[in-house]
Amino acid sequence: xxGMKTRKRSAMLLLSAVMSISLxxxxxxxxxxxxxGQAAGEGSTATASxxxxxxxxxxxxxxxxxxxxxxxxxxxxxxxxxxxxxxxxQGTTGKILARMEAEKSNPVADVVILASLPSAQALKADGLxxxxxxxxxxxxxxxxxxxxxxxxxxxxxSALGIVYNTKLVSTPPTSWAELATPAWKDxxxxxxxxxxxxxxxxxxxxxxxxxxxxxxLLDSYKANGVxxxxxxxxxxxxxxxxxxxxxxxxxxxxxxxxxxxxxxxxIVYPEEGTVISxxxxxxxxxxxxxxxxxxxxxxLLSDEAQKLVADAYLIPGREDIEATNRANLxxxxxxxxxxxxxxxHGDETAARFSETFK
Amino acid sequence: MKPVVVDNNRIFRRVxxxxxxxxxxxxxxxxxxxxxWQSVYPDGQWDWMAPIRTITGQHLSGVLLNSVWLxxxxxxxxxxxxxxxxxxxxxTRMGQHRWVDVILMxxxxxxxxxxxxxxxxxxxxxxxxxxxxxxxxxxxxxFFSFWGMVLIMSLHLFPFLxxxxxxxxxxxxxxxxxxxxxxxxxxxxxxxxxILPLLLSSYGMGIMLVFVKTIAEFGTPATFGRRIGYxxxxxEIHKYISSWPIDxxxxxxxxxxxxxxxxxxxxxxxxMSRKFTYRLVGGKGQRSKRYSLRGGAGWxxxxxxxxxxxxxxxxxxxxxxxxxxxxxxxxxxSFDNLTLDHYRELLSWGSVSMKAIGNSLGLSxxxxxxxxxxxxxxxxxxxxxxxxxxxxxxLFSLLPNTVxxxxxxxxxxxxxxxxxxxxxxYNSYGMVVLTYVVLFLPYTVxxxxxxxxxxxxxxFQAGQVFGGRPLYILRRILLPLIIPGMxxxxxxxxxxxxxxxxxxxxxxxxxMQTSATYIFAQFEQGQVSLGMAMAxxxxxxxxxxxxGIEVLNSKxxxxxx
Numbered sequence: 001x002x003g004m005k006t007r008k009r010s011a012m013l014l015l016s017a018v019m020s021i022s023l024x025x026x027x028x029x030x031x032x033x034x035x036x037g038q039a040a041g042e043g044s045t046a047t048a049s050x051x052x053x054x055x056x057x058x059x060x061x062x063x064x065x066x067x068x069x070x071x072x073x074x075x076x077x078x079x080x081x082x083x084x085x086x087x088x089x090q091g092t093t094g095k096i097l098a099r100m101e102a103e104k105s106n107p108v109a110d111v112v113i114l115a116s117l118p119s120a121q122a123l124k125a126d127g128l129x130x131x132x133x134x135x136x137x138x139x140x141x142x143x144x145x146x147x148x149x150x151x152x153x154x155x156x157x158s159a160l161g162i163v164y165n166t167k168l169v170s171t172p173p174t175s176w177a178e179l180a181t182p183a184w185k186d187x188x189x190x191x192x193x194x195x196x197x198x199x200x201x202x203x204x205x206x207x208x209x210x211x212x213x214x215x216x217l218l219d220s221y222k223a224n225g226v227x228x229x230x231x232x233x234x235x236x237x238x239x240x241x242x243x244x245x246x247x248x249x250x251x252x253x254x255x256x257x258x259x260x261x262x263x264x265x266x267i268v269y270p271e272e273g274t275v276i277s278x279x280x281x282x283x284x285x286x287x288x289x290x291x292x293x294x295x296x297x298x299x300l301l302s303d304e305a306q307k308l309v310a311d312a313y314l315i316p317g318r319e320d321i322e323a324t325n326r327a328n329l330x331x332x333x334x335x336x337x338x339x340x341x342x343x344x345h346g347d348e349t350a351a352r353f354s355e356t357f358k
Numbered sequence: 359m360k361p362v363v364v365d366n367n368r369i370f371r372r373v374x375x376x377x378x379x380x381x382x383x384x385x386x387x388x389x390x391x392x393x394x395w396q397s398v399y400p401d402g403q404w405d406w407m408a409p410i411r412t413i414t415g416q417h418l419s420g421v422l423l424n425s426v427w428l429x430x431x432x433x434x435x436x437x438x439x440x441x442x443x444x445x446x447x448x449x450t451r452m453g454q455h456r457w458v459d460v461i462l463m464x465x466x467x468x469x470x471x472x473x474x475x476x477x478x479x480x481x482x483x484x485x486x487x488x489x490x491x492x493x494x495x496x497x498x499x500x501f502f503s504f505w506g507m508v509l510i511m512s513l514h515l516f517p518f519l520x521x522x523x524x525x526x527x528x529x530x531x532x533x534x535x536x537x538x539x540x541x542x543x544x545x546x547x548x549x550x551x552x553i554l555p556l557l558l559s560s561y562g563m564g565i566m567l568v569f570v571k572t573i574a575e576f577g578t579p580a581t582f583g584r585r586i587g588y589x590x591x592x593x594e595i596h597k598y599i600s601s602w603p604i605d606x607x608x609x610x611x612x613x614x615x616x617x618x619x620x621x622x623x624x625x626x627x628x629x630m631s632r633k634f635t636y637r638l639v640g641g642k643g644q645r646s647k648r649y650s651l652r653g654g655a656g657w658x659x660x661x662x663x664x665x666x667x668x669x670x671x672x673x674x675x676x677x678x679x680x681x682x683x684x685x686x687x688x689x690x691x692s693f694d695n696l697t698l699d700h701y702r703e704l705l706s707w708g709s710v711s712m713k714a715i716g717n718s719l720g721l722s723x724x725x726x727x728x729x730x731x732x733x734x735x736x737x738x739x740x741x742x743x744x745x746x747x748x749x750x751x752x753l754f755s756l757l758p759n760t761v762x763x764x765x766x767x768x769x770x771x772x773x774x775x776x777x778x779x780x781x782x783x784y785n786s787y788g789m790v791v792l793t794y795v796v797l798f799l800p801y802t803v804x805x806x807x808x809x810x811x812x813x814x815x816x817x818f819q820a821g822q823v824f825g826g827r828p829l830y831i832l833r834r835i836l837l838p839l840i841i842p843g844m845x846x847x848x849x850x851x852x853x854x855x856x857x858x859x860x861x862x863x864x865x866x867x868x869x870m871q872t873s874a875t876y877i878f879a880q881f882e883q884g885q886v887s888l889g890m891a892m893a894x895x896x897x898x899x900x901x902x903x904x905x906g907i908e909v910l911n912s913k914x915x916x917x918x919x
Contacts, residue, residue, distance in 0.1 A: 061868055068883045089868035090879060098599050099864060105777045108785055108868070167688065192584075194597055230584055233884045240687045242484035254884055264688040354597075358587060 059085045060292040061108050063096045065115040065197070065279070067253065070156075070312035077308065078299045084292050092231055093119055093197040100128075107286035110293040113155075113279060116197025117145060118204070118343035120152040120280035130283040132294055137301040140318040142329075144339065145278035154278035155300045155317040156309040159332045160202040161274055163250035165239050166264040172246075175270045176206075176217060179226065179248050186225035187245040189238060190357075193350045195231040198277035202249040204349050205275035205337035218356060221248070228357035240265060251277070256313035256326050269327070273335040276315065370828070371739070375747050378739040381732070382754040385796050389769030390757065393610045396772065418594065422615060425573045425590040428508065432572040433565045435512035436519050439666060440564075443516075444523035446659050450649045458663065460904050462517045463849070465670040467900050468678075469857040469874055470514055470577030472893045475881075476674030477501075477510050478582060479681055486677055489691050502586050511578050513670040515571055519564040521846055522808060526560035527553070529812055559631040560808050566627040567804060570620050570759050576860055591616050592764075596860075599764055613765040617757075624756060628749065636812070675894075682890035700891040711892060714876040718896065721787075721872060722855035725794030730848045732795065733802025734840065737810055740803070752807075759800035767793060767861040785867045793865050794855045801854070802847030809843030849904060856900055 064071045068090055075086045089099065093115045100109065114120055123129050124147060133150035145154035162179070164172045168187075173179055179188055193200035207214040227244075229235040232251050238244040240263050255267040281300055283293040299305050306316045310323040322328055398404060443462075447453045465473065480486045481501045487494050500506070530553060538548040576592045583593060591612055598609035680691060682700055689695045704711045733755070740752045758766050770793055775784040783789040813836075821831040859874040866875060873896040880889030 063868070066883055068879060087868040089866075091863065092882065095863060103771070103775060103784070106775045106782055106784060165688065227585070230580070231882065233882055234581075236884065237687070237886060238482065241479065241482070242688065242690075243482040258884065262686050264686075358589060 058289060058292055059087060060289050060296055061110050062086050062088045062113070062296070063099065063109045063111070064088055064090055064113040065093045065096060066090065067257075067312055067314075070308060070314070071113070073308045073312075074300065074305050077304055078296060081299060081304075082292075082295055084295065086296075092195060094195060107284060109284055110287040110289050111281060111283055111296050113281040114197065115277065115279050116201055117154065117278050117280055117339060118201070118346045119197060120147075120282055121339070121343040123282055123284075124151040128285055130285045130287060130290065130293075132283055132297055135294070135301060136298045137318060140320050141301065142278070142317060142319055145276075145317065146280070152280040152282040153297060153301060153317065154280045155305070156312075156314040157276050157278040157317060157329075158198060158251045158253045158314055159269065159274055159276050159327070159329075160198060160249045161252050161255070161267045161269045163236065163239060163247040163252075163255040163265060163267045165242055165245050166266050168242060168245045172266070172268045173270075174268065175272055176248070177220075179246065180217065180220035180224045182224075184224065184246065188221070188224070188226040188248055189229040189235040189244050189246070190221065190226050190248045191232050191235040191250070192228050192230055193353050196235075196251075198232065198251050199249050200346055200350055201277040201342065202275045203353055204342040204346055205335055207345070207349060208338040208341040209335045215352075218353065222356055226357075228354070252326065253313040260313075260325070269332050271333060273333040275335055275337055276329070276332070278317070279314070371741070374735070374739045375745075375751065378736050378751050379747070379754070382736070382751060385792070386754055386757050386766075389766065389773040392772040392776075393765060393769045394614065396607060396610060418612065418615075421589055421591055421594055422619070424588060425592075425616070426619060428504075428511070428588075428590060429569040429572045431504075431508045432511045432515065433569050435508055436516040436568050437561075437565065439512060439516040440520040440523055442662060443666065444520050444527055446663070447520075448524045448527035450659065452659060452663070456908050457905070459521075460901060460908055461667060461671060462520065463853060463904060464897060464901060465514050465674075466517045466850075467853040467857060467897050468514070468674065469859055469877065469893065470511075470575060471581050471859070471881075472577075472678060472877065472890070473514055473674045474510055474578045474581040475890075476677035476681075477506075478585070479677040480673055481506075484690075486680060486691055504586065504588055507578065507582050507586065507588060509669075510582060511572055511575065514578070515568050516670070518571075518850070519561075519568055521850075522560050522564040522805075523557065525809070525842065525846070526557055526812075529809075530556050555634055556636055558634040559636075559811070562627045562630045562634075563804055563808055566623050567759060567800070569623055573616065573619065574759070574763065576764070596764060599768065609768075610765065621753070624753060628752065631811075678890045678893055682887050682894055684887055687886060700887045701895070704888060704891050704895060710871065711873075711876055711888075714871040714873050714892075715896065715899070717870060718856050718872040718874070719899070721790055721794060722852050724791045725798065725855045726848050726851035728791065729795045729798050729851045730802050730844055733799050733847055734806050734844055736799070737803045737806035737840075737843075738836075740807055741810070752803075755803040756800050758797050763797055763858075764860045764864070766797060767864050770796065771865065787867070787870075790862070790865055790867075790870075793861050794851075794858060797858065797861060798851040798854055801850040802844070805843040805847035805850065806840050807843075809840050813839050845907075849907065853900055853904070856896060 062071075062075070071088060071090060075088060078084065079086060089096070089109070091099070096112060096114065097119060100107070100112070103109070112123075120129075129151040131147075131150045135150055135153060138146065138150060138153060141153060141155075142157075145157060146152060162173055162176075173184065178184070191199035193203050203218070206217070210217075226248060229238070232254060235247050236250055236254055236258075239247050239250075240258060250267070252267050252269075255265050259265045259267075281297060283290070283297060287293045301318065303321070306318050306321045309316045310321060310325070313323075313326050315326075315329055316323060319329075447458065452458070468476075478485070481498050483495070483498055485498070488498065534552050534556070535548055538552050543551065573590065574592060576596055579588070579590045579593045580596070583590060595609045595612045595616070598605045598612070681687070683696050683698065685695050685697045685699075703709070706712070736751060736755050740748050740755070770789075771784060773779075774789060774792075775782055783792065817835055817839075818831055821835050826834070856872075857874050858872075859878055862872050862875050863878065866872065871879070873892055877889040877892045877896075880886065880892065
């Protein structure tokens with residue numbers, strides 16, 4: 001039995017070594033056979049090149065909350081400009097925070113981009129951010145969304161509105177309260193604020209303006225069968241397919257980009273005003289590549305990157321850049337929200353909201 | 359009066375047990391202990407009451423009951439689905455259709471959240487079913503309920519129980535039943551007094567794992583459960599780990615409750631297996647009689663199989679494929695809405711998606727191979743769970759299956775990423791393989807154990823009597839008898855590893871994606887069609903691979919049972 005064990009163990013080591021060496025070869029081989037008509041041309045080197053060549057610029061690790069296409073575009077623009085290779089982890093705000101928590105003792109991320117301002121305020125409060133007051137163009141950013149000492153910069157934002165299926169809805173509701181009327185019974189989704197940073201920003205923002213009376217609206221939503229439905233995309237998809245008619249507090253960039261694709265969607269911003277949810281980027285104090293991280297923030301606030309932001313149907317963080325494919329900040333009726341109140345009451349609001357809507 | 363060889367064997371076994379314990383402590387025990395440490399020692403001070411407070415507060419007892427009730431119902435329904443099928447495939451001519459096995463693995467290869475999405479798209483208001491049959495609106499109401507969730511989860515998990523039961527029935531063979539028949543036992547009596555007791559040990563193991571998988575499942579509760587407002591432990595744990603604010607302490611407290619439930623289950627199961635373990639694979643040749651199905655019975659069996667395949671594969675995959683070939687999600691089912699663009703985009707060479715597929719295949723191959731080797735060693739060390747130590751190993755090797763994946767993964771990260779580690783595996787390829795191995799070890803252990811416990815010790819004694827050296831005995835007696843179990847474990851691990859999601863989301867190095875995380879990212883990004891296309895491609899590839907193995911395997915002698 002012992003002989004067997006030791007043999008097993010050595011065999012295991014050998015096997016795993018052989019496996020990991022040979023795998024790349026056979027996995028690419030497999031995938032070529034797996035799809036007919038694929039020419040295995042010059043691509044075979046492309047898979048391995050990223051790991052082997054170290055550019056002069058070094059590297060940067062970025063943790064970014066969606067949208068993915070925008071993040072991809074920004075990274076390739078940044079690499080083209082500086083030669084710095086970017087490794088990106090893409091996920092929701094919650095996933096990124098969880099990952100950072102797990103990596104507490106050995107942090108790897110240099111820069112994080114989140115989709116909720118209070119989360120970034122919490123990072124700053126915990127002393128995890130590295131201030132970068134001399135960031136280029138930081139003076140052109142919207143003051144309400146970024147930190148005066150340069151701990152975080154909101155390079156983009158989305159507004160929350162009422163997203164509706166144009167096949168099912170001919171006259172969209174014009175106010176938040178209207179969604180609680182019988183006409184909209186059981187056909188409305190709302191994103192889960194514990195998953196979606198922007199939905200949390202909307203709910204806390206609404207409450208920061210209306211105080212405890214704001215809960216009356218949310219309670220009447222519940223009574224009217226409004227369903228809490230996961231993160232933004234999960235809330236939106238049933239509306240696209242027609243299982244539901246409306247998303248309350250839906251992020252607008254998703255609505256605009258789906259609409260551009262030809263999906264039967266549109267969005268209205270209620271008259272009494274809505275909340276804008278900024279997407280802050282921050283350099284982490286634990287960063288091993290501070291210079292690269294600073295260069296990345298500079299790039300994020302540059303004209304080039306801000307144009308990419310606008311192309312992704314988001315509101316550019318800089319006030320001097322206009323979007324052409326969506327409603328601009330000045331056209332969106334806003335609630336006078338209190339960000340400090342919001343970051344203090346985020347947790348309890350999210351908890352009470354999920355209790356209400358369970 | 360025992361020969362020396364046996365004493366040697368005993369020493370070897372003891373060393374094996376110690377080795378196994380050491381391995382498991384490092385890979386599973388310590389990471390989990392670190393989690394508990396975090397839950398009672400937050401912010402540098404002891405707080406023993408934290409887990410207790412978490413459980414008693416916040417209405418979590420209801421959530422716990424929800425989990426357990428769901429587990430019980432899924433066990434009941436999987437039994438109803440798997441038992442008749444296992445009997446058919448073991449005892450009748452239908453068993454010659456090996457392809458059925460591979461098809462039946464498909465539900466298991468499908469990421470649970472994709473399968474649930476398929477059902478949701480099919481059954482929801484304005485879904486595919488209603489686009490065909492507008493009058494089916496009332497079904498939708500019925501389906502979006504607790505029993506709909508039980509059905510989806512059972513259809514996802516039954517192949518697992520089926521494989522275990524089928525192998526056990528085959529091992530029982532015909533002799534014992536014939537003996538019963540000779541002595542005048544009727545079919546029902548024979549089933550009750552011969553087959554059932556002999557099946558119980560495998561069945562117990564199977565339902566325990568089904569139960570545990572159900573209460574540790576995250577995909578279906580996250581998609582379907584949320585829709586119907588049915589919340590379970592995993593969704594709560596996941597909430598504390600993946601949504602703001604993060605609270606590992608609460609998550610680990612909940613995980614410990616889940617763990618306790620599973621330990622109780624495990625204890626009951628191991629007590630039952632010990633009582634009902636029989637030596638079935640002896641030195642005598644086996645004749646297994648296969649019924650040829652004629653007339654009504656044949657039709658009935660065929661119909662049953664067809665229905666099962668339609669429910670477990672047909673409907674979800676109709677939805678998945680339909681969703682992956684739609685130009686516009688809002689335009690519904692129509693021929694002018696068909697497109698293969700998503701596949702074209704997905705399979706363009708050198709794209710992110712192609713790299714993700716390569717990563718998935720590579721990682722799964724590595725992980726399943728390592729897991730089978732270690733798992734077989736562990737199963738042999740556990741043996742018949744006779745000593746206390748062996749039961750401890752048994753428990754340890756099952757732990758990853760009883761702890762929700764996400765908790766296990768966080769434990770692993772805490773361990774391999776801690777400042778006092780001389781080297782860090784975290785954020786490397788090796789870490790991913792290690793995680794998969796740890797997560798899926800229980801499958802191999804269970805499969806191999808289930809085939810090993812039924813081997814009669816006299817076989818080894820016979821080998822020794824005829825002068826066989828331990829290695830020779832291993833090669834010529836033990837291995838041939840447990841290889842089917844090893845293979846089943848390997849296949850199981852491979853298929854689950856290709857679709858593992860929750861752990862991968864947390865553990866993959868930045869910039870690295872597997873097909874499952876790619877799919878998930880597409881759902882998050884609103885590219886549902888692209889995600890579904892990826893699901894079709896990944897599952898399709900896995901099926902082809904398993905079919906290949908099945909073909910090779912059926913040419914082998916040891917399958918002639």
